[in-house]
Amino acid sequence: MxxxxxxxxxxxxxxxxxxxxxxxxxxxxxxxxxxxxxxxxxxxxxxxxxxxxxxxxxxxxxxxxxxxxxxxxxxxxxxxxxxxxxxxxxxxxxxxxxxxxxxxxxxxxxxxxxxxxxxxxxxxxxxxxxxxxxxxxxxxxxxxxxxxxxxxxxxxxxxxxxxxxxPFPPELYCAIVFPDVEVPTRDARQLIRRTVLLKDAVTQWGNVAGLVSGLFLNDTALIGRSMQDVLVEPARAILIPDFYRLRELAMAAGAIGFGISGSGPSVFAFAHDAATAHAITERLQQHLTSLQVGSQAYVSPIxxxxxxxxxxxxx
Missing domain, CATH: 3.30.230.10 (Ribosomal Protein S5; domain 2)
Structure with missing residues (x-):
């Protein structure tokens, strides 16, 4: 001891x-x-x-x-x-x-x-x-x-x-960018709807099942197309500078999928390798700098x- x-x-x-x-x-x-x-x-x-x-x-x-x-x-x-x-x-x-x-x-x-x-x-x-x-x-x-x-x-x-x-694909890398803005978790949770439409719930269930299936199958394409959120992300995206443009840039740089980390303001993307993950963080940081928003970036495997x-x- x-x-x-x-x-x-x-x-x-x-x-x-x-x-x-x-x-x-x-x-x-x-x-x-x-x-x-x-x-x-x-x-x-x-x-x-x-x-x-x-x-x-x-x-x-x-x-x-x-x-x-x-x-x-x-x-x-x-x-x-x-x-x-x-x-x-x-x-x-x-x-x-x-x-x-x-x-x-x-x-x-x-x-x-x-x-x-x-x-x-x-x-x-x-x-x-x-x-x-x-x-x-x-x-x-x-x-x-x-x-x-x-x-x-x-x-x-x-x-x-x-x-x-x-399980998860061993080659999966994560690119994270933390914009220099404050999003308290308690406040972010207040934006979430308490009731949802059944059709939205069905879409969400399908995406969760697809993401978990993609992890088991080592199918990164399935993981990527399952990384869609119709319930929480639309409300929280407004708290993150130019969120939808950041997603466009990440996907153009080779991301498998893109989203908000936790309650934000950090965003993350999956990539097939470290080089692509670094390219994604560099592009996102460049865009945030153009908006006069500072940021920190991290690249890591799971x-x-x-x-x-x-x-x-x-x-």
Missing amino acids: FDSIRVFAPATVANVVCGFDILGFAVDAPGDEVLMTRTDTPGVRIRRITGDNGRLPLDAAHNTVSASVQQLLRHLGREDVGLDIELHKQMPIGSGLGSSAASTVAGLVAANALLGQPLTPLQLLPFAMLGEELACGTGHADNVAPALLGGFVLIRSYEPLDVVRL NAQGPKVLRHELV
């Missing part, structure tokens, strides 16, 4: 266009890191946060990392344990890339390791969802599940929780590993 551990957890793309709240996948970069140390003083404490520009609370009850770890200790009957946490944010907050999910997952994986791995990653998932509820008001799993389990994930059911890891331990030691 270790006394100190540093864990990285990856960013995630949730919804994957047509799979609102039920589909998500992990990427290699960006991500967040947590350094956690056991102490002789019971309780969970946030000692330091970097990379957040002072936006995140140090109060253990209100920070998603520490609050989820507190719930984990309570569940295990280990409230006698003392844990000091340093959170190092290496990904933008409010990006639509699962920033809170990455931090929470890194903290839970670190705590679980320091306690001798009493729970499996899947058993940690409900505690990660509690962190999401604190962060954005809804305990959805389409960010935390892929961040925790790695790969491409389907949340088949929330009650009861039923999570399925999906991350099948999920969190990784960067260091552990006895102190």
Whole structure:
């Protein structure tokens, strides 16, 4: 059993266009890191946060990392344990890339390791969802599940929780561009219609089924033509600068499919290889620059590993 551990957890793309709240996948970069140390003083404490520009609370009850770890200790009957946490944010907050999910997952994986791995990653998932509820008001799993389990994930059911890891074409690359605009998740969820037409629901069901089938069949053409959303994307697209032009440019540059990552403002595209993914991000960034909008870009394969331990030691 270790006394100190540093864990990285990856960013995630949730919804994957047509799979609102039920589909998500992990990427290699960006991500967040947590350094956690056991102490002789019971309780969970946030000692330091970097990379957040002072936006995140140090109060253990209100920070998603520490609050989820507190719930984990309570569940295990280990409230006698003392844990000091340093959170190092290496990904933008409010990006639509699962920033809170990455931090929470890194903290839970670190705590679980320091306690001798009493729970499996899947058993940690409900505690990660509690962190999401604190962060954005809804305990959805389409960010935390892929961040925790790695790969491409389907949340088949929330009650009861039923999570399925999906296969995916190994050559699939993801191109991500994060425009420098703010889209709070809580606000983005308010734009979503509460009732939908049956014909739209049928279209959406067909696209979700087509996307999942494409993943199983390694059929990137089927994946691409299934990446259409008639329910959520039309409402959220207005929050992203020139969204439909960005999609045109991505497809012209060789994208398999294009959409909003999570609640935005990040957008993503699938590509057949890294070179095409880089070409897509360059073209999108050029267009955003022409609109006087700054941006950050990331290119990554789908991350099948999920969190990784960067260091552990006895102190």
